[in-house]
Amino acid sequence: MSRNGLLEGIQEVGRDPALLLIEIGWRWGFGLIVVIITAFSAFLVLDSLSVNPRRVQAMAALNPLQLAQDIAVGIASIHRLIWRAAFSAGLALTAIWVLFSALGRYATLGRAALRPGASLQLCFVVSLLRAIVTVASMAGWFLAGLVAAGLASAGGKDKPSVGLMSAILLLAFLIIVSAWSTLNWFLSLVPLTGDSTWRESVLKTLTLLRSRRDELLEISITNGILRFGLFVVAVLLSLTVSNVITNARILIADLLAISLLYFVCADFLYMAKLIAIRKLPNTSVTRPLSDVLSRPDTTMIIAG
Known part of the structure; x- marks a missing residue:
């Protein structure tokens, strides 16, 4: 069945091609905004760099390892600017995604095939929760990286244990992705119940799962x-x-x-x-x- x-x-x-057009419209519109904001942020970061033509010519003669070290030193010198640009761009993109996702899902739920759909308020709540889950997953992955680096270097050796670090990161990745996928998938079903309140929508979604x-x-x-x-x-x-x-x-x-x-x-x-x-x-x-x-x-x- x-x-x-x-x-x-x-x-x-x-x-009803409007269903697909609405979905494409909000998803691709957000994707275009991602490209624009990312390019603008990169332009601001690169514009703050002072380029020495002689230094660039000298870097061209370096071997790949030395070139990577020089690039890392250059990035470290502007790490605060990079963090500010990344935080500002991430915050703006999160807010835009919540807006586009809520409006797009509300519009698709208004079509005959998905009617009756959830209220606009419920769509905003679901989109906001999905954004929070995604941000929390990214923060969890970053924290897992710090923990893995700390444990791998805890032995006092000159070189950290790459095997231990890889094992911790792999385990953290599997746990975080599983939790993110489960919560994100569950939240995507909540607006399909057709109820206007959060409690009734969650109850109906749980009943549907059972x-x-x-x-x-x-x-x-x-x-x-x-x-x-x-x-x-x-x-x-x-x-x-x-x-x-x-x-x-x-x-x-x-x-x-x-x-x-x-x-x-x-x-x-x-x-x-x-x-x-x-x-x-x-x-x-x-x-x-x-x-x-x-x-x-x-x-x-x-x-x-």
Whole structure:
């Protein structure tokens, strides 16, 4: 039934192209803003550097290790400016993403295939929580790096233990990515319940996870396989184009076109997945939240 639901979702997106256009609009609009803000921040940082032509010519004669050391010294001299630029750009992009994500999801939920959708206020709350989860995950990864470096150097040796550091970072990466994926996926389902209040939306989402976990898993796996297949096709096309075309400008244009086509197809499948999940039958929640959470079969599913 869930495969039929995903197929029905694909058909719904085909019948209502506005769903895909809205999704592409807010995602690609945010991507364009990311490029602009990143380029502007890089320009400000590079503009603060004083370039000595003789020094640049001397660096060209250095071996890769010496060149990397010189670049590291140059970056260290302006590390405060880099941190300020990164913090300001990150804060601005986070606020813009929350705005674009909330408005974009609210607009898609207003279409017939996903109606009735959540309120605009709930969409803002969900987007804000997803942003907080992402920032917390990045902070956790940074903290894990500091802990790994400290433990690897705790022995007092001249060289830190690279193996220990790698093991700690790998374990931290798996834990952080798993937690981020689970929370982010769960929050993405909350606006699909059609309730205007946060509590009722969370309760209905938990009930959906408990009662329809098999269908949710099948929809997510099928969608993930399709998206992975698209990614493989995009990579193969990019490699083929790179080996055939020698003109740099034409090559860049072709690679950009392949990337954009992949993102269009990925957004198409994502909207189809949301529609398939939205059409899953759900029962009303009359029990308190503690009863729903205490059920042993309440299961979280990590999906792409």
